[in-house]
Amino acid sequence: MSATLTASLNPASSPDVAQRAELSAIDASTKAPALYFLGSSVLWLIVGTVFALIASFKMHSPTFLGDIEWLTFGRARTLHLNAVIYGWSVNASFAVALWLMARLSRAELRHAGLLLIAAIFWNVGVTVGMVGIAIGHSTSIEWLEFPAYATPILFFAYAFVGAWAVATFRFGRSKHIYVSQWYLLAALFWFPSLYGVAQVMLVFEPTRGTVQALVNWWFAHNVLGLWFTPIGLAAIYYFLPKVLGKPINSYYLSVLGFWSLAIFYNWAGVHHLIGGPVPVWVQTAGIAASFMMVVPVIVTGLNQHLTLVGSASALKYSPTLRFIVFGGVNYTLTSLAGSLMSMRSWAEITHFTHYTVGHAHHGMYAFFTMVMFGSIYYILPRILLKEWPSAKLISLHFWATAIGITIYVVGLSLGGILQGIATNMTHGPDASIIPYLSNADVKGIIEITLPYLQVRSYSGVLITIGHLAFAVNFVWMLVQPRPVGATAPTLFRPAPDLEAAR
């Protein structure tokens, strides 16, 4: 067991020379585009974090940078969202998806130079869109704020990258299709479908009335469920068994998890419109689908948990494993919370509140972003052929972000629930049950939520420290000279001896 663990942590020490050579060739073929995607993703992560801090501080101190029009809350918040979604998350997804696809299909990435052009176009598109928002051209359609002159660039750059990944799969030598590949293929097809339809029906040729809202949330929720979630799960399904050096617990559970996600997640987005001016039947369908999401979530969570059982001590050593497991656990938690939020009675309280913001970060950060961090810690040494320079910085990165996001989610969830209860209580006999929350006008409600908004800013500072540690380590790794001969992976502490790895 220990031998496989060491081998998987460091393929250079694998006893099978031929396999080692093949993996090295595949890793090398992904180097240029993967490095470009990862470098841009780290850059956008820092940009997005800066806007996050600005928006968060403005929320409780509205005069902070108050007279600068392009940094007004409505724009700073939007710049944050688009930088971390289309800048950080999608760039990181591209790198991870391409690298995984090449490895799992046993295929070198061909004509990487052409792919690099698509990668550059994607980032040009994001930059154009960000500038557009800053100068007031945002569409104010949630998750689709980039102005109409930026989105075609993004669409075609995406289509190119997606086609590349599918072609890599098609020309691969592997006969077997691993569950990660299912998720990747699906995600690569779903995102452009969603994005194309949403652009046409909302931006270029808008449909009428509140049908727009349906298209909006069909898109926005599915971006989470049908793009980021499959990418994150594909990474977990690959790295978890890889780092542990043992197969995934159950093949059948992973198939069940995949198809139930594909069928139910699609319909879940309508729960963003519960109680709104859209047909009630479609709200009900959305609620049913959201609740059915319990099936893939439990199945996937169980499968991953059973894989980890007995090997949990490896968490002490492997940075990749620690980030991935943190992400995997939070996938289960945030998804179950999401199903609960779709219940009419719970949505009545939480829907228009900071609780939703907390939930969004629970999914996009505590699950997805942490999984991407873990993946990057594994991938980068293999394409650069050098190791992470500082285990201390990785440790700082993990603890700052893990504690930060936990405080963030707990704080905003509490604040949001109080905000929701207070909003729904007015004068009347029932209102005196909780005097602190009753009869509050809008200013009173703000007063109730203010401490939680401040807690959010402090947790944001903590997360920023983690991101800086990550960025420093990343740049340091790029510039340090490549060592001669085989290297040992950077772990939190010295690698385990024989029985420790069990």
Place this chain on the structure above:
Amino acid sequence: MNRAPLIFLGIFFAIAFSWTGIVLTNHLGYAKLQPVFNEDEGKAFPQRLPGEAIRGKEVYRDLGCVYCHTQQVRHAGYGVDLERGWGERGSVARDYIHEKRVYLGTMRTGPDLRNVGARFAGEGGRDWHIQHFYDAQITSKGSIMPNYRFLFETRPIVGEPSPKAVQSKLPPQYQPPAGHEIVLTQRGEDLIAYLLALKDGPLGPDETSRLYVPKEEPKKEASQPEAAK
């Protein structure tokens, strides 16, 4: 066996299914809703916004107002929007048919604005918005809404003071230096025009009866008395 085509087919149908159900069905179902004529008022509702209000909605869009304000009133029995005075009735799909962009919103850091034009109307409403945009603390102490000073211009008085100057509406500590006046920019004027125009008209009673309202208690008690509690 190569299962890739089968997997792809499943992937394709999954998304085609939800697109058909959520998007296409509703697009065909009610995107063509028409205004209804109201006998009492002698007009068809909903009414179109006047031109300056439509321009104002563009300002609403570019400043991202939607991230703190909803434009959808919940129905009686679901939340207390009506008790808060955010509308006389819940919003229905027909209210939005003339809007090129629908900003329902998902967050209520501030109040719902669907009927803000009914709460703040006329000259008094305009003055309130001017104070509120210049510094929200003037009208709403403790608010966390940012200032929108960039919707105003402080400029030296050349010749006669402008009849459109607004500093007389602001408290003493906000007065401009001597020889200067404060005016709204065109964007500021438009945004206020939009907010003054935001108000849903009367629609037929059949409109609300088709919407979800939680079942009243008696029914529950009749079928399953104490056991349910």
